[in-house]
Amino acid sequence: MIDPSALHHSSDRLEKGTYRIHWKEDVPLSKYIQDSFPLGNHSILSYDNSESFADVKKELKAVSLKKRLGITIRATSDIRNHLHFDRRNNYLEVYHYTSFLKEQLRVTRDVGDCSSPSSSLKRGVLPRQLVLEVLDSLQGTLFPLSDPRSKKLLRSLISKCSFDPDILNFEVSSVRRVGEESVPYVYLADRLADLYNELQTPRPRGWLQQSMQRKSGARHVMMATLVGVIFAVLLGIASLAVSSYQAWIAYQAWKHPVQPS
Known part of the structure; x- marks a missing residue:
């Protein structure tokens, strides 16, 4: 249940903390356990x-x-x-x-x-x-x-x-x-x-949160601002689409007027 063979594991595993203490030959087991569980x-x-x-x-x-x-x-x-x-x-x-x-x-x-x-x-x-x-x-x-x-x-x-x-x-x-x-x-x-x-x-977990944390300590304010900007852009695109559609309808009405019966 306690693996004393950490000496031969990769440096990556040691870096992650998977094996914290090497059990050296001159260290009693009781001291090794104390060091493993401070x-x-x-x-x-x-x-x-x-x-x-x-x-x-x-x-x-x-x-x-x-x-x-x-x-x-x-x-x-x-x-x-x-x-x-x-x-x-x-x-x-x-x-x-x-x-x-x-x-x-x-x-x-x-x-x-x-x-x-x-x-x-x-x-x-x-x-x-x-x-x-x-x-x-x-x-x-x-x-x-x-x-x-x-x-x-x-x-x-x-x-x-x-x-x-x-x-x-x-x-x-x-x-x-x-x-x-x-x-x-x-x-x-x-x-x-x-x-x-x-x-x-x-x-921060994602790339966006990490970038904002690196650039500013007030990342929550930046996040709220960014969300607001994105929402405004999307709203502008939607408004432009509606306006374009209305203009197209007006053009079609002008080009093909309805003849009175």
Whole structure:
């Protein structure tokens, strides 16, 4: 689930962020995981008791991302790439193997502290907080199972993109401890915040929007002006066509006058 062989992949994939960290021989696995998933601290997403936490999560639903940003959802088998947003190609990578995530949580459900990479790796699992965040980002944020549109999208991804069918099965008592019903984001805070910022201030997608952004910061004013000019031109063409038709009718009436009976 974590591919350590990034050293031999193309520079293009590295540039896109598909593989962020090389696992060098002198680096322990615990340090490698820490580097692959640096801790973040977002003013809203890292605090599940904040007033805006639920509101921000609602905006980050996959159906909203697809509708408002035109994002394509892509499956990935590398958990490091979960929620990696490729702006150039406008796709979001999603790690979808919830059956694996749940099994990881079952292993540490009734044991002691498994929050740090070193303590969790001694038991052969990933940090519990990280696994909780990945699972909750799937079933609670991107694809909330209580939302019919999200479930419909999930079923489509299962049938067309080979998503893990287990993603439709929501489990609490068998995998979560008391107090883990709501999950703050620290490992995935920056990735989710990146998506949220894109929703608030989307980058221009088409050639026209990109050109206007390069030439002026007030691209919205330019867009409105351009639309107005285009509308005026079309209206002028329509008026000219009507006038030409009327002139042609008048000419025909003059050339072929109706003789009184």
